[in-house]
Amino acid sequence: MxxxxxxxxxxxxxxxxxxxxxxxxxxxxxxxxxxxxxxxxxxxxxxxxxxxxxxxxxxxxxxxxxxxxxxxxxxxxxxxxxxxxxxxxxxxxxxxxxxxxxxxxxxxxxxxxxxxxxxxxxxxxxxxxxxxxxxxxxxSEIGQSYKNWTTGAYVVLGVCIFFGVLVLAGTGIEFYQNNISGLLKKDDDQFEGLISGITNNNPISIRQDLYEEINETPLVVKLLLSFSLISNYNSFFGSSSTKRHFDTLDGIRTISTIWVLLGHSLLFANSPGYDNLAYLYLKARSFFSFQAIPSAEFAVDVFFMLSGFLVAHSLLSHLNSEQSKSPFFWFKYVIHRIIRLSPLYYFLIFVDWQLMPLFGTGPLWFQYAEQKNACQEYWWTNLLYINNLHPSIMSKECFSWAWYLANDMQFYLIAPFVLLAFRFRKAFGYLIVAVLLAICFTTNIWLTMKFNIPTFFQFAVPTTTFTTDIYQKPWTRIGPYAVGIAVAFLYTHETTKKVYDKLWFRLTAYSLAFGITFFFTYIPYTSFQGSGWTKVDNALYNGFAHTMFTVGLALFMVATFYGHGGLMSAFLRLKIFNYLSKLTYATYLVHPIVLYTYYYSRTTFLHYSPIEFSWLFAGNILFAFSIAFIIHLTIEKPFIQIERLIFPPKKQNSSPPQKEYQNYSSLLIQKV
Structure with missing residues (x-):
């Protein structure tokens, strides 16, 4: 020491x-x-x-x-x-x-x-x-301002107030409707008798009239109800996936998000700094147990793999239908993704850029304000989902952690071509997946060898140009997404289920899954022993680690789809993960704002030690998910509801429900 x-x-x-x-x-x-x-x-x-x-x-x-x-x-x-x-x-x-x-x-x-x-x-x-x-x-004074109010800041503040008004209006309307519904149900027996007498013992016709009246709610009211905290809260805690065989994905998503928080809790604190930085860089990072923290970069690969699987699985179920031949189907395919990702994403970009620098204090808060200067020039690249391509490196990006969303959108647009090839001839689909994997492997290895690029976990600064940036470019990160598509292909085969029903195969798959994921998580430990890794070692790790980690996870994940997986599968299906998984997108977007706000507001530097970092990490989880819950109910969920108004789901049954007429809000939500 x-x-x-x-x-x-x-x-x-x-x-x-x-x-x-x-x-x-x-x-x-x-x-x-x-x-x-x-x-x-x-x-x-x-x-x-x-x-x-x-x-x-x-x-x-x-x-x-x-x-x-x-x-x-x-x-x-x-x-x-x-x-x-x-x-x-x-x-x-x-x-x-x-x-x-x-x-x-x-x-x-x-x-x-x-x-x-x-x-x-x-x-x-x-x-x-x-x-x-x-x-x-x-x-010269406590609480001195680091940035003045600008027109942009006033506009963003106005947008925040506008959303607040929408939430209050939608919640108020639903509260009023629920009160009216409660009055109608106050004396249900007397009400039923009265209705029967008036309608010659045919109460259903009146219920149909009531249903039709609710169904004819003005569009403006439906839009406002999309922002209702009552319905969005009930939806959060009440709904669950109808595909029970995919419930383990809720646990995987939640744990991966927490893993991202683990890595960023350490990494983002380095922007202001540690008071024992030399110890962290030269000693602590060489511990075996420490490797789980920088290996959190694999959590993003897990999300790529899950995204590839779910997109491919969903599209494959539609490609055989007539609607897939319509240009409108593919228009909806793109618009759905934009509406799903963009509202909350765009909102947080401008809040982080225009408002957050105005509200912090502390000796280091000026660094937070300076960090947002990149948005002055490059905010538009985020709106177009090309921020991973321009500017050239992450340090110059606006809302830099959104490089993941840019890649995901680009992969989402590529996926249909792979799936159409698979529908035409399965061998073609597998061939394209193999080509994508080959591109990912070779570009990572070649660039690492040519420019002597270190690995991410070494905490060096490996990306100084567009060419040497292997962390966020699509050609170096598409491997896990291709793995997800391949898993969706395999899931369509009956043979896959048959082999997973065999005990010996499952045990082999479990062993490989554990071995592969454990290996790539902790093998960096060896780089800090002796003379460290060579350029070839770095190239092999950069080339294969991100993709192969998801291969290991996929071996176990597929087993859970068929009801296997034992205690681990049961753990991943816990109800709490069903709730928390709904917050993973919002948590990913907002957690850096939460972390940076705390780190740059401190009046002392952080001190790294296992116990202090553990408490810090626990607090980051609590605050990130709590704020994500708020913006999920007020921003993210309302726009999901609005999309259903724009593209309403197919009606399963045109007849009105016979027992739900009492609850105005539930009928409105069903129709939305």
Whole structure:
């Protein structure tokens, strides 16, 4: 441990020696008043004030000091400054360190602060030398704004208020209808007798009239009812899948989402930073148990595989019908996906871009605001689902974690061609899947070898150009989606069920499933032993890991479709997963906003340790799913209901229900 920190501090000191000459040569740019005030601070000329300046300043990299205490001093005594610079952590990794300083207000430029740090380092009072590409920002008051209100911010706020009004209106209408329904049912026996007398003992005709009246609800009212919290809440907790053999997918989706949260809880915290960053990079990540965290990248591959399977399974069931020959069928195929994904996605893009930077506080919140600058130029690429292709790399993207949605949409548009080939001749379908897998394998391996690209779990920065970006480009991520399509093909064969009914085959499949997924999750441990992995090792891992992990999962997943899988299958079918799986899309979209809001609002850096990270992870799960629940009921679900108004499902029975007439809202929902 001490050796690690010694190397870390020594590297800072060497940087300081190299840069001090540059700072001295540019000393003419340093404020004379700042130099005078720093010297006064060093000599404790004003004892009480200077003691507090030292007390509220950070002492080492990633030490933010005390912003509240510093800004509580008189404005002519101090202001609080954040200084950041890039330094090497190891020969292959650069990182940015940040320090918070409580210094005289005359030191208000980056050059001033760099000079002050050099002075502090000479006496070892603060061990944080200047590095490359230094930046600074200073605050003179607590809660100082980082961004002004713009026209875009007012528009987005107006949209939020508009949705709030729709929710209140829809909920109010349904509440009123339910009250009317309750009055009608107050004395059901007397009501039935009265109706029978009026209609010559034929109550059904009146019920039909009531049903028709409800069915003729104006479209505007139906649209408002789509936003009703009552019906959306009841739908969330009341409905369940009619395809019981696919219920295990609910558990797989939920666990995969939680796994994504696990990985991002660690990774996103690195944007502001850890106070023991050297330990995390040089020690903790080499532990065997730690590998489950960076391996969370496989959770996204699981979603690709599930998406490929469900899209293929659904389309295969329609391709033999007459409607699939109509251009309108394929129009609906595309529009359905756009309506399903876009409303919540677009809403959160603009909320994150325009509103969120306005509401945070803390010494590091300016970084959150700066992070959104990419949206000024590239927001439109998200709307077109091409943000994984333009801009060239993820660090320049708006709403960068939405690279997954861009890939998924592109794969969704490709899938029909594969399925039409399969319908024409099954061999053609399998051949195209094989070609897609070959493209995925070869491009990953070739690019890794040519550009010496490290693996993701090494925490390096592997993507600096469009060509070397192998993490989010469709040709390097289509493998798991192709696996999902292949699983849907196999599911159409009776032979698949027959072989899974054989005990020996199931045991073999379970063993392979566990072995493959465990292998790719924990094999990165070996890269931290001895001399590490070679370029060939990296290429093989980058080439096969993402796809083969989903192959292992699919071996077990298919068994559950036929009622096998034992305790694990029963676990994945738990009712709680049926509920939580409905929140996975909203959770994926909103969880980075939740994480970044917390990380950038902190007044101290996170400290990595297993127990502290576990508590952090648990809190992230709770808050992410809670907020996802709110936006699911108010944004996501209403637009699902609206789509049903635009493209109503086929009526199973045109006759009105005989026993449901009492519940106005249930009839409306059935018709919607």
């Amino acid at each position: 001490n050796k690690v920190y010694f190397i870390f501090i020594l590297s800072f000191y060497l940087i300081n020696i190299c840069l001090s000459l540059e700072l001295n040569s540019g000393s003419n740019n340093v404020s004379l008043q700042c130099t005078k005030d720093i010297n006064s601070m060093m000599s404790f000329a004003n004892l009480m004030d200077d003691l507090q300046l030292w007390a509220y300043s950070g002492r080492a990299p990633n030490d933010l000091g005390n912003i509240d205490g510093c800004l509580g001093l008189p404005s002519n005594v101090s202001h609080y400054c954040i200084y950041s610079t890039s330094v090497p952590v190891s020969p292959s990794i650069n990182t940015t360190y940040i320090i918070g300083l409580c210094i005289p207000p005359s030191c208000n430029t980056t050059v001033d602060i760099s000079s002050a740090l050099t002075t502090f380092l000479e006496t070892m009072s603060i061990i944080a030398p200047p590095g490359g590409d230094p930046q600074s920002i200073c605050y």
